[in-house]
Amino acid sequence: xxxxxxxxxxxxxxxxxxxxxxxxxxxxxxxxxxxxxxxxxxxxxxxxxxxxxxxxxxxxxxxxxxxxxxxxxxxxxxxxxxxxxxxxxxxxxxxxxxxxxxxxxxxxxxxxxxxxxxxxxxxxxxxxxxxxxxxxxxxxxxxxxxxxxxxxxxxxxxxxxxxxxxxxxxxxxxxxxxxxxxxxxxxxxxxxxxxxxxxxxxxxxxxxxxxxxxxxxxxxxxxxxxxxxxxxxxxxxxxxxxxxxxxxxxxxxxxxxxxxxxxxxxxxx
Amino acid sequence: xxxxxxxxxxxxxxxxxxxxxxxxxxxxxxxxxxxxxxxxxxxxxxxxxxxxxxxxxxxxxxxxxxxxxxxxxxxxxxxxxxxxxxxxxxxxxxxxxxxxxxxxxxxxxxxxxxxxxxxxxxxxxxxxxxxxxxxxxxxxxxxxxxxxxxxxxxxxxxxxxxxxxxxxxxxxxxxxxxxxxxxxxxxxxxxxxxxxxxxxxxxxxxxxxxxxxxxxxxxxxxxxxxxxxxxxxxxxxxxxxxxxxxxxxxxxxxxxxxxxxxxxxxxxxxxxxxxxxxxxxxxxxxxxxxxxxxxxxxxxxxxxxxxxxxxxxxxxxxxxxxxxxxxxxxxxxxxxxxxxxxxxxxxxxxxxxxxxxxxxxxxxxxxxxxxxxxxxxxxxxxxxxxxxxxxxxxxxxxxxxxxxxxxxxxxxxxxxxxxxxxxxxxxxxxxxxxxxxxxxxxxxxxxxxxxxxxxxxxxxxxxxxxxxxxxxxxxxxxxxxxxxxxxxxxxxxxxxxxxxxxxxxxxxxxxxxxxxxxxxxxxxxxxxxxxxxxxxxxxxxxxxxxxxxxx
Ligand code: HEM
Numbered sequence: 075x076x077x078x079x080x081x082x083x084x085x086x087x088x089x090x091x092x093x094x095x096x097x098x099x100x101x102x103x104x105x106x107x108x109x110x111x112x113x114x115x116x117x118x119x120x121x122x123x124x125x126x127x128x129x130x131x132x133x134x135x136x137x138x139x140x141x142x143x144x145x146x147x148x149x150x151x152x153x154x155x156x157x158x159x160x161x162x163x164x165x166x167x168x169x170x171x172x173x174x175x176x177x178x179x180x181x182x183x184x185x186x187x188x189x190x191x192x193x194x195x196x197x198x199x200x201x202x203x204x205x206x207x208x209x210x211x212x213x214x215x216x217x218x219x220x221x222x223x224x225x226x227x228x229x230x231x232x233x234x235x236x237x238x239x240x241x242x243x244x245x246x247x248x249x250x251x252x253x254x255x256x257x258x259x260x261x262x263x264x265x266x267x268x269x270x271x272x273x274x275x276x277x278x279x280x281x282x283x284x285x286x287x288x289x290x291x292x293x294x295x296x297x298x299x300x301x302x303x304x305x306x307x308x309x310x311x312x313x314x315x316x317x318x319x320x321x322x323x324x325x326x327x328x329x330x331x332x333x334x335x336x337x338x339x340x341x342x343x
Numbered sequence: 344x345x346x347x348x349x350x351x352x353x354x355x356x357x358x359x360x361x362x363x364x365x366x367x368x369x370x371x372x373x374x375x376x377x378x379x380x381x382x383x384x385x386x387x388x389x390x391x392x393x394x395x396x397x398x399x400x401x402x403x404x405x406x407x408x409x410x411x412x413x414x415x416x417x418x419x420x421x422x423x424x425x426x427x428x429x430x431x432x433x434x435x436x437x438x439x440x441x442x443x444x445x446x447x448x449x450x451x452x453x454x455x456x457x458x459x460x461x462x463x464x465x466x467x468x469x470x471x472x473x474x475x476x477x478x479x480x481x482x483x484x485x486x487x488x489x490x491x492x493x494x495x496x497x498x499x500x501x502x503x504x505x506x507x508x509x510x511x512x513x514x515x516x517x518x519x520x521x522x523x524x525x526x527x528x529x530x531x532x533x534x535x536x537x538x539x540x541x542x543x544x545x546x547x548x549x550x551x552x553x554x555x556x557x558x559x560x561x562x563x564x565x566x567x568x569x570x571x572x573x574x575x576x577x578x579x580x581x582x583x584x585x586x587x588x589x590x591x592x593x594x595x596x597x598x599x600x601x602x603x604x605x606x607x608x609x610x611x612x613x614x615x616x617x618x619x620x621x622x623x624x625x626x627x628x629x630x631x632x633x634x635x636x637x638x639x640x641x642x643x644x645x646x647x648x649x650x651x652x653x654x655x656x657x658x659x660x661x662x663x664x665x666x667x668x669x670x671x672x673x674x675x676x677x678x679x680x681x682x683x684x685x686x687x688x689x690x691x692x693x694x695x696x697x698x699x700x701x702x703x704x705x706x707x708x709x710x711x712x713x714x715x716x717x718x719x720x721x722x723x724x725x726x727x728x729x730x731x732x733x734x735x736x737x738x739x740x741x742x743x744x745x746x747x748x749x750x751x752x753x754x755x756x757x758x759x760x761x762x763x764x765x766x767x768x769x770x771x772x773x774x775x776x777x778x779x780x781x782x783x784x785x786x787x788x789x790x791x792x793x794x795x796x797x798x799x800x801x802x803x804x805x806x807x808x809x810x811x812x813x814x815x816x817x818x819x820x821x822x823x824x825x826x827x828x829x830x831x832x833x834x835x836x837x838x839x840x841x842x843x844x845x846x847x848x849x850x851x852x853x854x855x856x857x858x859x860x861x862x863x864x865x866x867x868x869x870x871x872x873x874x875x876x877x878x879x880x881x882x883x884x885x886x887x888x889x890x891x892x893x894x
Binding site: 177235238249251293305333 | 381382383384385386387390418423424425426427428441442448452455456459460463464467510511604607608611612615616618619620621622623624625626627630631632635637638639640641642643644645646647650742743744745747748751752753754755756
């Protein structure tokens with residue numbers, strides 16, 4: 075029996091082989107993933123040097139809070155793995171770069187240096203760090219291709235407890251709030267669902283399929299564009315503003331009318 | 344030329360025929376000359392009356408198309424974003440009224456705006472009656488009828504806005520059910536009884552429909568008629584003023600003066616309701632979507648008149664008692680029972696009993712036909728303001744999510760502030776109102792004893808400047824002098840130091856103490872300055888159309 079054979083027959087040998095094989099597979103996988111990531115990002119955004127451009131943009135505008143390598147600091151979370159979609163959503167809605175610390179970074183006009191190309195480059199950089207959800211294509215968010223009726227049902231089941239039936243927004247705890255959905259573009263709506271900004275949960279593709287998301291976008295955009303058939307919409311928040319109008323316009327007008335009627339006395343002739 | 348005063352035969356014939364058989368002539372002659380005092384606040388009740396008429400008319404219109412059924416159908420009407428959606432027939436037919444029936448949306452909106460005006464009108468009317476003490480003998484019964492009307496109107500509103508079976512009305516039904524099951528012992532049975540089984544079932548809309556269009560409006564109509572008849576028979580109260588006392592009514596006759604005003608006021612009400620229905624969207628059920636028990640929306644609120652209940656629910660801490668320390672033996676959800684029953688109980692019972700409690704405290708059993716100005720009964724006015732504040736805080740907090748979203752304040756913070764305010768607010772309101780009443784009484788006393796500022800400055804021989812005060816116009820003075828001290832129980836003890844009957848024992852002592860605090864004259868009108876006889880009146884009196892009639 076050679077030494078090798080003896081070694082091969084050792085009771086622990088099969089475990090050793092198993093571990094070796096696993097390690098090998100793991101190494102190959104990691105190498106593959108590492109290699110494919112920038113490739114993915116580059117594919118999605120078109121150019122490989124987008125990543126480099128994005129990196130320098132990031133270091134100029136974002137690193138103060140998110141850290142030089144987006145690893146996160148005490149003033150901003152890590153961006154590794156949030157994906158280009160999160161960057162596109164946050165920067166195109168003006169939320170990032172964040173300004174004053176508050177309960178929640180609000181939507182605001184985008185920073186002056188921001189344009190579509192720069193957002194794409196930032197996204198490519200963040201995507202290159204750890205993957206994550208990608209910016210959806212035009213086709214994927216086209217409201218005309220969605221079924222508003224179906225989308226409305228999903229919207230009511232998943233979104234209105236925070237955003238209100240007409241997407242008028244609502245309050246959450248501790249000063250946080252779900253904003254109204256009147257300004258978000260179809261792409262931003264899609265991105266909000268797949269990235270779940272701040273207090274909003276993530277609705278990934280297994281919870282709500284991409285087609286269903288498109289239908290929801292169809293519903294949201296149709297309803298917000300619709301002219302209120304009954305007159306002024308009163309903010310579409312329901313009974314609170316209706317009650318205010320009832321008292322302020324209705325009852326005060328009637329009180330004034332009562333005063334006016336009773337003040338009229340017949341002139342003595 | 345024919346004689347203008349002669350009645351043409353074509354009219355005289357039939358009318359004397361009718362008169363001979365119905366005796367209507369005498370009846371009309373008596374009643375058309377009924378005197379109605381004039382004060383703007385006396386018209387407030389009419390807002391409710393006319394809104395009710397509008398509700399009857401528009402509601403009848405709605406019944407022509409509305410289908411109170413919870414059978415599920417696929418929507419195929421003209422509102423695109425809901426095409427192909429499963430919904431109850433009730434919801435589908437309410438959508439049909441809104442989008443496919445000519446004038447349907449206007450009628451729905453008028454019905455809903457009129458419902459708000461109905462309840463709001465009742466509320467302001469009730470406040471007027473309360474603050475002027477018009478509920479005092481002999482009108483206590485009419486006051487109680489009013490409280491019943493208000494309570495029923497809330498029920499009518501609740502059943503009404505539940506009918507369209509949209510997501511928002513479903514939220515209301517769900518809370519109603521939650522309150523019912525929270526009742527100890529009977530809760531579950533009651534809920535099964537009302538909903539015909541498990542919530543939501545398929546019975547609740549048809550049942551609410553019967554209540555909403557038949558039972559409650561029937562009772563409302565009967566009570567409103569009783570209310571009007573009593574008012575007619577007892578005659579309207581009047582503000583204190585020249586020549587007005589508890590034995591007469593000064594004002595304009597029903598026909599033509601008052602009738603013209605009332606007619607005009609109906610048109611105003613109609614215009615206000617129709618105007619709001621045209622320009623302001625109300626209850627856009629198509630935005631809410633159909634009801635499913637699984638969905639709930641941010642900003643779900645009831646109509647304003649239910650807001651105080653919503654607010655008390657939101658303010659309440661999550662307290663509950665597990666009987667015998669375990670949830671299996673049953674749970675008493677205080678966080679639902681207390682807010683659902685206590686504020687409503689306090690407000691409605693308080694309203695209903697107030698005239699009787701006041702009578703008990705003041706011992707005043709006289710008839711009153713001249714009302715009191717709010718300042719002249721400071722404790723009543725302060726109690727009223729405290730109640731308004733209590734109600735108002737609850738009402739406001741019912742909208743705390745919208746307040747939080749609109750003003751960007753923390754939702755939690757609104758709740759904490761609300762919990763304090765609901766207790767502190769009424770107390771503060773009481774103190775402030777009380778001070779204000781006394782201040783106003785003092786300024787009345789000053790007007791009566793010193794006259795009103797004339798704006799004329801006079802220099803006296805020794806150089807001092809004074810402003811000349813002229814005596815108030817006599818109708819104003821009569822108005823001010825209409826003040827009476829708030830009656831109180833005779834507190835005198837008899838010779839042996841024993842208090843009068845009914846004031847012994849702890850309850851009697853409390854009664855005597857309350858009477859002393861509540862009653863009496865705080866600021867006498869001629870405070871130390873006996874009124875100098877006024878020589879010349881500035882005569883602004885307008886006797887124009889006023890007639891006086893003894894009661
Ligand atoms: C006899 C008189 C009445 C009739 C026949 C009637 C009938 C109806 C009908 C058929 C509906 C459902 C249709 C729809 O919602 O589009 C409805 C809804 C409603 N009713 Fe009435 N109603 C009457 C009186 C009242 C009164 C006195 C109130 C007020 C307290 C009231 C408040 C409401 C409300 C708030 C709704 C919901 C309206 C909406 O959908 O926006 N109703 N009523």
